[in-house]
Amino acid sequence: MTMNANVGAMPQATTKEGEGPFETKYMRVNVGPQHPSTHGVLRLVVDLDGERIARIIPQIGYLHTGFEKTMENRTYQQGVTYSNRMDYLHGFGHDLAYCLSAEKLIDAQVPVRAQRIRVILTELNRIASHLVFFGTGLLDMGALTPFFYTMREREDILDIFEMVCGVRMNYGYFRVGGLSRDIPEGFEGAVRSFLASFPAMLDQYSTLFENNDIFVNRTKGIGIITKEQAIDYGLTGSSLRASGVGLDYRKAQPYSGYEDYDFGVPVYPTGDVRSRFWIRFDEMKESMKIIRQALNRLEPGPVKDPDRRISLPPRSELENSMEAVIFHFKLVTEGFHPPRGEVYVPTESARGELGYYLVSDGGSMPYRVKVRVPSLINLQSLEPSCIGGLFADMVANIASFDPVMGDVDK
Amino acid sequence: MALADLFTHDIQELENEGILFSNLEKLIAWGRSNSLWPATFGLACCAIEMMQSTNSRNDLARFGSEVFRASPRQSDVMIVAGRLSKKMAPVMKRVYDQMPDPKWVISMGACASSGGMFNNYAIVQNVDSVVPVDIYVPGCPPRPEALVYAVMQLQKKVRGEAFDERGVELPMVEGWSR
Amino acid sequence: MSLVEQVVDQLKARGGKPGEFKEMVSVTVDKETLVDSVEAAKNAGFAMISDIFGIDYLEYPGHQGKRFTVAYNLYSFEKNERIFIRVNLEDGETLPTITHLWKGANFMEREVYDMFGVQFEGHPDLRKLITPEDLDGHPHRKDFPLGETPTLFNDGRFLDPAAFRAGMTGESGGLTGFTGGARKGVRSEQGREIISHETTGEGGQT
Numbered sequence: 126m127t128m129n130a131n132v133g134a135m136p137q138a139t140t141k142e143g144e145g146p147f148e149t150k151y152m153r154v155n156v157g158p159q160h161p162s163t164h165g166v167l168r169l170v171v172d173l174d175g176e177r178i179a180r181i182i183p184q185i186g187y188l189h190t191g192f193e194k195t196m197e198n199r200t201y202q203q204g205v206t207y208s209n210r211m212d213y214l215h216g217f218g219h220d221l222a223y224c225l226s227a228e229k230l231i232d233a234q235v236p237v238r239a240q241r242i243r244v245i246l247t248e249l250n251r252i253a254s255h256l257v258f259f260g261t262g263l264l265d266m267g268a269l270t271p272f273f274y275t276m277r278e279r280e281d282i283l284d285i286f287e288m289v290c291g292v293r294m295n296y297g298y299f300r301v302g303g304l305s306r307d308i309p310e311g312f313e314g315a316v317r318s319f320l321a322s323f324p325a326m327l328d329q330y331s332t333l334f335e336n337n338d339i340f341v342n343r344t345k346g347i348g349i350i351t352k353e354q355a356i357d358y359g360l361t362g363s364s365l366r367a368s369g370v371g372l373d374y375r376k377a378q379p380y381s382g383y384e385d386y387d388f389g390v391p392v393y394p395t396g397d398v399r400s401r402f403w404i405r406f407d408e409m410k411e412s413m414k415i416i417r418q419a420l421n422r423l424e425p426g427p428v429k430d431p432d433r434r435i436s437l438p439p440r441s442e443l444e445n446s447m448e449a450v451i452f453h454f455k456l457v458t459e460g461f462h463p464p465r466g467e468v469y470v471p472t473e474s475a476r477g478e479l480g481y482y483l484v485s486d487g488g489s490m491p492y493r494v495k496v497r498v499p500s501l502i503n504l505q506s507l508e509p510s511c512i513g514g515l516f517a518d519m520v521a522n523i524a525s526f527d528p529v530m531g532d533v534d535k
Numbered sequence: 536m537a538l539a540d541l542f543t544h545d546i547q548e549l550e551n552e553g554i555l556f557s558n559l560e561k562l563i564a565w566g567r568s569n570s571l572w573p574a575t576f577g578l579a580c581c582a583i584e585m586m587q588s589t590n591s592r593n594d595l596a597r598f599g600s601e602v603f604r605a606s607p608r609q610s611d612v613m614i615v616a617g618r619l620s621k622k623m624a625p626v627m628k629r630v631y632d633q634m635p636d637p638k639w640v641i642s643m644g645a646c647a648s649s650g651g652m653f654n655n656y657a658i659v660q661n662v663d664s665v666v667p668v669d670i671y672v673p674g675c676p677p678r679p680e681a682l683v684y685a686v687m688q689l690q691k692k693v694r695g696e697a698f699d700e701r702g703v704e705l706p707m708v709e710g711w712s713r
Numbered sequence: 714m715s716l717v718e719q720v721v722d723q724l725k726a727r728g729g730k731p732g733e734f735k736e737m738v739s740v741t742v743d744k745e746t747l748v749d750s751v752e753a754a755k756n757a758g759f760a761m762i763s764d765i766f767g768i769d770y771l772e773y774p775g776h777q778g779k780r781f782t783v784a785y786n787l788y789s790f791e792k793n794e795r796i797f798i799r800v801n802l803e804d805g806e807t808l809p810t811i812t813h814l815w816k817g818a819n820f821m822e823r824e825v826y827d828m829f830g831v832q833f834e835g836h837p838d839l840r841k842l843i844t845p846e847d848l849d850g851h852p853h854r855k856d857f858p859l860g861e862t863p864t865l866f867n868d869g870r871f872l873d874p875a876a877f878r879a880g881m882t883g884e885s886g887g888l889t890g891f892t893g894g895a896r897k898g899v900r901s902e903q904g905r906e907i908i909s910h911e912t913t914g915e916g917g918q919t
Contacts (some may be wrong), residue, residue, distance in 0.1 A: 189654065294584060295580055
């Protein structure tokens with residue numbers, strides 16, 4: 126509707142400098158949205174100079190769902206059902222970021238037990254997400270076996286999630302103000318047995334590809350992103366830490382009790398695909414440390430903010446108290462009303478910096494929800510890493526940034 | 536067993552000897568149903584559960600879906616796993632058109648079947664408006680066991696053993712009746 | 714003096730207006746000084762850009778001023794501080810691009826263009842990013858409809874999803890018809906006064 130000369134069609138295929146009477150045009154290849162190796166519906170238009178990539182244009186939007194506008198038409202508590210479907214591999218990370226923003230807006234006090242359980246679940250989900258990263262990343266490079274190994278461990282983690290909230294994926298467990306209900310009895314035992322068996326599995330995975338010539342040749346020195354380039358392109362998360370910048374929001378601006386835990390943040394200086402693979406490997410080990418510490422500190426207590434304006438009252442109270450019934454009615458039909466204002470809480474998801482910018486107008490639905498999604502911004506880093514490299518390395522590059530198209534297209 | 540025994544002996548006796556009788560249509564349907572190769576059309580969260588249905592715990596390969604072919608020209612069934620956005624709909628139609636007959640479509644998940652929780656400007660509200668759907672799988676996301684059950688129902692349909700609530704046989708390939 | 718305070722002073726010298734809400738510092742600058750302000754913040758130490766996004770204040774109750782706001786979310790890794798630089802603009806106004814400062818601003822500005830229609834002068838490749846090519850309009854504007862299709866039930870009933878939610882904003886009674894009592898935080902309608910979010914004082918707590 127507001128088109129002018131500035132806004133045009135996709136850039137034309139690049140032309141090389143003319144050599145005498147000949148003019149070389151780069152070949153334009155379309156790596157279409159339906160593709161086994163693009164990690165979802167990502168379309169790349171690649172200009173090739175022989176086998177070298179001269180230009181790469183990501184065309185996205187094939188999974189655009191209109192999350193932000195839909196969340197502006199749902200109450201705050203209903204927003205939790207939408208947030209985890211964006212980045213479906215690290216759903217708890219999105220839930221946590223959204224709940225933190227909403228809680229900051231309404232000044233909710235999340236009890237300590239709820240914070241610790243949230244941390245345990247988010248870190249377990251981070252491990253599950255990195256397992257999918259390994260499985261599919263190596264699958265893209267041609268290794269079929271690690272996929273089945275990593276999926277086996279992921280099934281164990283999904284069993285724990287199913288025990289807690291009934292679903293393996295796309296959870297509805299976090300609430301603004303805490304959790305929807307307490308964890309069941311077998312949770313601690315299941316998590317501990319997982320933590321006991323997982324390190325041996327990690328060793329198993331590393332033997333599969335650590336010294337494999339094909340893996341090393343396909344990843345070492347490929348797709349190097351320097352520190353300056355990474356900051357220039359707005360890269361965040363594990364890929365940034367693999368280029369030498371040690372930014373981790375769990376340490377820099379801790380939330381939900383992360384300041385209590387003792388864990389390291391791996392930083393690699395090289396910035397190639399190999400370091401981006403191994404950094405997530407190390408992050409899984411650090412996540413295990415966090416889970417163990419949080420589990421050891423679990424104490425009995427409430428799991429919801431006791432403020433009746435935010436959390437539903439327990440059902441036993443509904444029989445006795447008229448006020449509880451009124452609170453229940455207001456919360457279910459209308460939802461709570463935060464004061465006017467705008468908040469942003471940055472968190473660290475498995476993919477990078479994730480934050481929900483919530484604008485409240487005093488109503489029961491957020492006025493504006495802006496999700497700062499890591500994968501969309503990280504996708505721009507395909508430019509410095511792929512250009513100049515071989516076309517066959519592009520697949521390894523895409524896999525190393527770990528994009529999730531639900532996260533990219535929102 | 537002499538050749539003349541084929542005409543004189545009872546069918547039961549012949550079956551015990553290892554000779555089966557059928558017609559060509561049933562034989563081809565049996566072969567088709569037990570080797571449905573899906574085309575990779577994973578879009579969103581349901582794609583992850585589809586991947587999980589191929590892992591060692593819920594093994595879809597034992598039902599015949601041995602490989603997920605990347606090229607639609609080599610596949611039989613398209614499992615639309617995930618929310619179909621309006622930008623992706625023409626691409627999906629193109630991929631569906633490239634599949635050779637006979638082909639089937641399983642609409643996996645709430646978003647593919649009805650738009651799911653996304654009732655807005657960006658999501659196609661029913662994949663059936665783009666491609667003819669044979670089996671709908673509810674869930675958000677459906678468990679891998681649910682997808683396996685859906686594949687088994689599709690196998691029944693391919694063999695001609697599927698009936699609707701009035702007892703009318705459902706067509707083996709939905710696309711041929713459109 | 715923290716980095717944020719330094720930069721706020723620098724920007725105030727250029728005519729910026731600071732604001733703060735729950736420890737989040739923002740500075741509203743004019744369109745003309747936008748690139749200078751952002752560059753000054755970057756040189757002072759805010760080396761990383763987190764996000765560029767837009768807000769449409771068309772239906773914000775009690776909003777005075779221009780309709781759109783584009784905010785720049787900058788972060789300093791060394792000092793661990795964050796600042797938001799905001800610029801207000803009307804429909805049809807254009808903004809200068811900052812892709813020469815950070816290449817990562819490319820997709821961010823394209824998304825603001827796609828969702829709000831704000832054009833960035835000097836952007837190398839300003840096209841739609843996420844929405845389909847044949848979608849006319851800019852979805853995150855408040856006058857762009859959500860596009861809900863009504864739900865059809867087997868017995869022929871039509872259910873309009875917007876009617877469900879009208880009750881929640883307080884604009885109408887919704888499906889329950891309840892319009893009495895203190896409905897707080899309503900969006901404004903022509904002629905109706907806006908009820909603030911404070912309690913009415915008659916014991917009607919939420």
